[in-house]
Amino acid sequence: xxxxxxxxxxxxxxxxxxxxxxxxxxxxxxxxxxxxxxxxxxxxxxxxxxxxxxxxxxxxxxxxxxxxxxxxxxxxxxxxxxxxxxxxxxxxxxxxxxxxxxxxxxxxxxxxxxxxxxxxxxxxxxxxxxxxxxxxxxxxxxxxxxxxxxxxxxxxxxxxxxxxxxxxxxxxxxxxxxxxxxxxxxxxxxxxxxxxxxxxxxxxxxxxxxxxxxxxxxxxxxxxxxxxxxxxxxxxxxxxxxxxxxxxxxxxxxxxxxxxxxxxxxxxxxxxxxxxxxxxxxxxxxxxxxxxxxxxxxxxxxxxxxxxxxxxxxxxxxxxxxxxxxxxxxxxxxxxxxxxxxxxxxxxxxxxxxxxxxxxxxxxxxxxxxxxxxxxxxxxxxxxxxxxxxxxxxxxxxxxxxxxxxxxxxxxxxxxxxxxxxxxxx
Amino acid sequence: xxxxxxxxxxxxxxxxxxxxxxxxxxxxxxxxxxxxxxxxxxxxxxxxxxxxxxxxxxxxxxxxxxxxxxxxxxxxxxxxxxxxxxxxxxxxxxxxxxxxxxxxxxxxxxxxxxxxxxxxxxxxxxxxxxxxxxxxxxxxxxxxxxxxxxxxxxxxxxxxxxxxxxxxxxxxxxxxxxxxxxxxxxxxxxxxxxxxxxxxxxxxxxxxxxxxxxxxxxxxxxxxxxxxxxxxxxxxxxxxxxxxxxxxxxxxxxxxxxxxxxxxxxxxxxxxxxxxxxxxxxxxxxxxxxxxxxxxxxxxxxxxxxxxxxxxxxx
Numbered sequence: 001x002x003x004x005x006x007x008x009x010x011x012x013x014x015x016x017x018x019x020x021x022x023x024x025x026x027x028x029x030x031x032x033x034x035x036x037x038x039x040x041x042x043x044x045x046x047x048x049x050x051x052x053x054x055x056x057x058x059x060x061x062x063x064x065x066x067x068x069x070x071x072x073x074x075x076x077x078x079x080x081x082x083x084x085x086x087x088x089x090x091x092x093x094x095x096x097x098x099x100x101x102x103x104x105x106x107x108x109x110x111x112x113x114x115x116x117x118x119x120x121x122x123x124x125x126x127x128x129x130x131x132x133x134x135x136x137x138x139x140x141x142x143x144x145x146x147x148x149x150x151x152x153x154x155x156x157x158x159x160x161x162x163x164x165x166x167x168x169x170x171x172x173x174x175x176x177x178x179x180x181x182x183x184x185x186x187x188x189x190x191x192x193x194x195x196x197x198x199x200x201x202x203x204x205x206x207x208x209x210x211x212x213x214x215x216x217x218x219x220x221x222x223x224x225x226x227x228x229x230x231x232x233x234x235x236x237x238x239x240x241x242x243x244x245x246x247x248x249x250x251x252x253x254x255x256x257x258x259x260x261x262x263x264x265x266x267x268x269x270x271x272x273x274x275x276x277x278x279x280x281x282x283x284x285x286x287x288x289x290x291x292x293x294x295x296x297x298x299x300x301x302x303x304x305x306x307x308x309x310x311x312x313x314x315x316x317x318x319x320x321x322x323x324x325x326x327x328x329x330x331x332x333x334x335x336x337x338x339x340x341x342x343x344x345x346x347x348x349x350x351x352x353x354x355x356x357x358x359x360x361x362x363x364x365x366x367x368x369x370x371x372x373x374x375x376x377x378x379x380x381x382x383x384x385x386x387x388x389x390x391x392x393x394x395x396x397x398x399x400x401x402x403x404x405x406x407x408x409x410x411x412x413x414x415x416x417x418x419x420x421x422x423x424x425x426x
Numbered sequence: 427x428x429x430x431x432x433x434x435x436x437x438x439x440x441x442x443x444x445x446x447x448x449x450x451x452x453x454x455x456x457x458x459x460x461x462x463x464x465x466x467x468x469x470x471x472x473x474x475x476x477x478x479x480x481x482x483x484x485x486x487x488x489x490x491x492x493x494x495x496x497x498x499x500x501x502x503x504x505x506x507x508x509x510x511x512x513x514x515x516x517x518x519x520x521x522x523x524x525x526x527x528x529x530x531x532x533x534x535x536x537x538x539x540x541x542x543x544x545x546x547x548x549x550x551x552x553x554x555x556x557x558x559x560x561x562x563x564x565x566x567x568x569x570x571x572x573x574x575x576x577x578x579x580x581x582x583x584x585x586x587x588x589x590x591x592x593x594x595x596x597x598x599x600x601x602x603x604x605x606x607x608x609x610x611x612x613x614x615x616x617x618x619x620x621x622x623x624x625x626x627x628x629x630x631x632x633x634x635x636x637x638x639x640x641x642x643x644x645x646x647x648x649x650x651x652x653x654x655x656x657x658x659x660x661x662x663x664x665x666x667x668x669x670x671x672x673x674x675x676x677x678x679x680x681x682x683x684x685x686x687x688x689x690x691x692x693x694x695x696x697x698x699x700x701x702x703x704x705x706x707x708x709x710x711x712x713x714x715x716x717x718x719x720x721x722x723x724x725x726x727x728x729x730x731x732x733x734x735x736x737x738x739x740x741x
Contacts, residue, residue, distance in 0.1 A: 196623040202538035202560030202595060272539030315516055318537040
């Protein structure tokens, strides 16, 4: 099967390319021109005029809930939601039921993805058995099964010695250790950012320091061990500073943030809307500014969704009792375009690099995150002119917990191509 | 006259005019109490449901008497014998009450925002009778009225709130109401029990009760919950008593006509000494009487949704 996308603006941050041209796809790979011995095969022609082709987006932080919590999301619905959002590769966090601390669960996810998935799914394995923070999981076996990183995500490793061992042991596999940085004692019972808004609403606060204390500890342990540390969902100005200083010192640390952390502040919690409840919580204007600065100067390498679906009945209740998390696959691209590119924070190429070449490099994904010849043909086609309202009834994810419902966007994914196949088209 | 609102969720969103409208109505309702027939037919045929998820004697009884004096039919839901113990959600419980055509739901809940959630999902008027650490608007109003009755003014009135400000919905409602009316509010307590952003509400912070008590016209003492000690918010009840109990000696440092208030229930011998609670300065029982008239005024002024609102997008 061959495909030719004609007259399209091609942006490939890895090659520093931004020009109008054609993309040729043959046997699921990007080629510079079709080989002569396939010239009698059918060729699909796509007119790319006015559109932008970028490497398929890679989302390094999501929760697919499969296996075990299929009422929230499944690989079937989750990968469709991702495809609609222009994402061709998702990493899924290991807090499934059972957790991903064993090879059979990794294999289950990969097989189910083959069977019913629309996009690539790469599991993240538990750093410790059962995510209990006590004993290392069998990371070598998990790596062979196909994990791309380890993390205990929402149950961060409290014991500094265990975290040290994790960072040390994973070095031989070059596996990044993803830190959901949270001091659980400091954040205990907290449900939103600690500040004036939490005081007025009578909700228990989570201080920024609950994140920063752990970012700082993990950076120190990365320095000690030489391990590969990746800081998940940076939400505070202080964390941005800590990562910036660490990078200056040459410590192997990378970081991600999520669209909501550069778009929304805790002012939006006002009506006890549980779709504004996530962990880490929405912070303040000065944090948004610092995160944008961190994206500009390269302190923050990736933009990920932390897609965290929850069923309606779990969210539609008292703020304290609702679970943390919002969905994100279907809004990430539009938010990046509108909040970062249109506002002049990042160039389009810089913005795209945070969702393509940077994650591919950090997590050692070969032949992805670029449109270079020989790469796997994962491609996202953007329509920069598409204006739309993000409506609840149009959400493809099984869950609808988004604070962006009702928001108007300009620009979004028009077509999503995975390994040369069109998996989603507006 | 009405407040032009369906619900009373907190005093944060009321303005001075609204507060004054409520205060103006309290006196006529209160004058009813000394008559032989203490009832008006205002809410005849209306159903008031009391949905109390937390224990309460005075607030629940006060609302019940207020509603009955307005001739409403009052239903009490005892949470421990209701379907809540079978796991029914707050919204479903609310919808059930709505289907039974409740006109008012008065809710007390241990979690902040629970009344807001009901208000968004129901056509009935929701009155917050205390939600978590958020607000207790009718307590704030009855405190406001009691100060107004005794001191006749708010402009320049100095009010001190003593104790656990962090976990106090009463403090929050007092601060909103008093600052809007032009009074000066100060709080005193250990830093662990005072939210760091409280000054943003226009409130002065003291840690030393001896210093603070000298300057004020009203001292409103908050109940200290003894389980806070287990959270290490203060080292011992013994030390709390030493630093923050309003004693006879401390009362002697205050202005002679100082009003002593307490929302109850009191821990005598902990945040307030018995002799102060029973002193001539204390208006604690008058607060209770005023509470009924204030709640009558609130029930009178709220306007339930007549039209059936489509249940749009409840989160």
